[in-house]
Amino acid sequence: MIARRSLAVAGFGIGLAPAFLRAQSWTPNGPIRVVVPFPAGGTTDVLARLYAQRLTETMGVSVVVENRGGAGGSIGADVVAKAAPDGQTLLFHNLTFSTTTAAMEHAGRAPHSIERDFAPITVGANVPMMLLVARDVPVTNLREFAAWAKTQPTPPFYGSTGPGSTMNLVGEVLKRDGGFAMEHVPFRGAAPLVQDMLAGRIQFGGDQLSSSLQNMRSGALKPVATLSATRATAMPQVPTVREQGFPNAELQGWNGYFAPARTPEPILARLQAEIAAASRHPSLAARIVELGAEPGGNSRAEFTQQVHSQVAAVRPLVQALNLRVE
Structure with missing residues (x-):
């Protein structure tokens, strides 16, 4: 019984060898x-x-x-x-x-x-993905933004990287759960979205922390929440969406x-x-x-x-x- 089991294990190892060797020997063709x-x-x-x-x-x-x-x-x-x-x-x-x-x-x-x-x-x-507001929006967190948006005579604009994108989903979740209005403006990517936020043409948006870290540190853009389950190491003072009462917007x-x-x-x-x-x-x-x-x-x-x-x-x-x- 022991001998048979040893042979089986040995055979299993032999069977793996060709696949392992192929994985090691594959090289790109250009x-x-x-x-x-x-x-x-x-x-x-x-x-x-x-x-x-x-x-x-x-x-x-x-x-x-x-x-x-x-x-x-x-x-x-x-x-x-x-x-x-x-x-x-x-x-x-x-x-x-x-x-x-x-x-x-x-x-x-x-x-x-x-x-x-x-x-x-x-x-x-x-x-981590951060939720951001333009510098002239008078809020410091997501709860304050929701309250501010409700007082505006016309809905603020929020940007995304296109219909069906993460920020499009998050924006609509926040509107529904927070009971306020925003108008969606799609962009082809995060870089042009951020440029419009810096220029004040878009009041609210989202970006990966890495792209906007310097803008946040300089005050050019203001972070109001992180979408992750825990606070970002680079921005520990910024609360999560869950901490601010928007758990449905949480995404890693x-x-x-x-x-x-x-x-x-x-x-x-x-x-x-x-x-x-x-x-x-x-x-x-x-x-x-x-x-x-x-x-x-x-x-x-x-x-x-x-x-x-x-x-x-x-x-x-x-x-x-x-x-x-x-």
Whole structure:
């Protein structure tokens, strides 16, 4: 009995060896294209370029970032969904992927979904998303903003990265739960949204902490809440949405890598290992922390669970609010 069991275990190990060797021996056939589904300048773009520089050094091929913004990130995501599953084209997206997926499904026009068309690889960085107001809005927190909005003769404007995006969902949740009005203004990405907030054309919006950290520290924009379950390390004085009575707006921020579905496991394993190793490299990890984020590098199983559970959580909200990608 012991001998048979030993043989079985040995056989199991032998069976794993070819897959392990294939994962280690796969090499890209030319440059790797990383699609960022937003314009240049935002946190997702900055992180993608930091990783691209490190991965170019370690993988022996060029890793090139391509910005394909629009429709809350769904245009760029669709490019990757339709790409060959060979590891040469990847998507670097953020938590708005969860809301646009649910919103496209609700509208009955979903060209792709996270579960069906993508293979999650790993998180590049966990980045809290902050709710912000323009400098001249006379409030210091989210509760005060809700009270102020109710007194305005015309509704204030809130910006998002497009219909069905995270900020579109959050804005509508806040309006519903807080009993106040706002007008939605969609942008092609966070960078132009922030520029309009700095100019005072938009009163309220959201951005990943990394992108607007300096604007918040200088007072050019005022943080009123964080969407995460806990306060941001870089902005510990800013309360969460849950602390301020808006638990339905709580969302955990992330920026992560995806490959097209049906990408062979050895390729995914090599990519996950390379990205995770890059996230631990002292200079890159330090740069990520400087941006107010936390380095990623979790397993494929962990990232898949993280993303799929987030999509499942936002679907009921999207349906209740009749949120759609136009």
